[in-house]
Amino acid sequence: MNGFWYIVQVYTGHEKKIQFNLERRLASDSDSDKELREEILQINVPMSTTVKNEDGKRKERTSPTYPGYVLVNCLHEIGPHVDNGIGQRSWAFIQETPGVMNFLGNANPTPLTSEDLERMLHSSTVEEAPMPEITYSVGDKVRVIEGPFSSFTAEILGIDMQRQRLSLSISIFGRSTPLELGFLGVERL
Structure with missing residues (x-):
């Protein structure tokens, strides 16, 4: 991967919005931002997909792998104390974006190592939510x-x-x- 990757701390739940705002600001028609467009190469929010089985329906939920953090790829080192002017401007540009709280490392942002970057970018795998452990059997009273x-009180007729559903029989008015x-709607007697 080219350049230096930094972790930017943002408001939790606003990761995609901040990514959009940074990209939109970079895409503005201003000639002064042309240098920034060449400096800030990529903005990434690693996402994970969790699969749940609710009420017999498979539901996928996509959410940030690292809530409250956005990854930013820059061509040069950035920060308020670096010698190159573009590094200082890039740091200020990102820092001034609404919703951005700080860089990891505060005023001295530390770029990610290639191993850490690889792990963070490719950790957005599909995770199967664990099925609840069932210790019931047909005929049990719950x-x-x-x-x-x-x-x-009910009797289990089927599982x-x-x-993830139980078929039950309840006696109401003798019927x-x-x-x-x-599964989670009952408890063992």
Whole structure:
């Protein structure tokens, strides 16, 4: 990878917005920013995708791998104390962007090593959320802990591991009534 990569601390939850703002400011038509466009090579927010299985539906959620941080790639070293003028201007340009709190290293930002950079850029893999451990079996008696039948006693009629649901039978006014709940909606008696 070319240049020097820095970690910029930003407001958590605003990583993509700050990336957009930095890129938009760099893309402005101003000739004075031409030098900055050549200096700031890339702005990156590493993202991770987590896959959950909720109510029998596969749901993917994408979020920043490192909440509150944005990676910035610059051609030269930057900071308020570097000898080259463009490094000082780049540092000030990034620092003045709304939502940016500081560089990692404050006034003396330290560039990432190539090993750290590689690990951070390629850690945005798909993670499968762990399935809850189920210790129930068909015929077990359980107590419902959520919904309108909370505190009722039920018998497990079936277990759907894929959808993470239990088929239950509840006795209401002496009649058996079927009910389906998620694994976390019951507790063992």
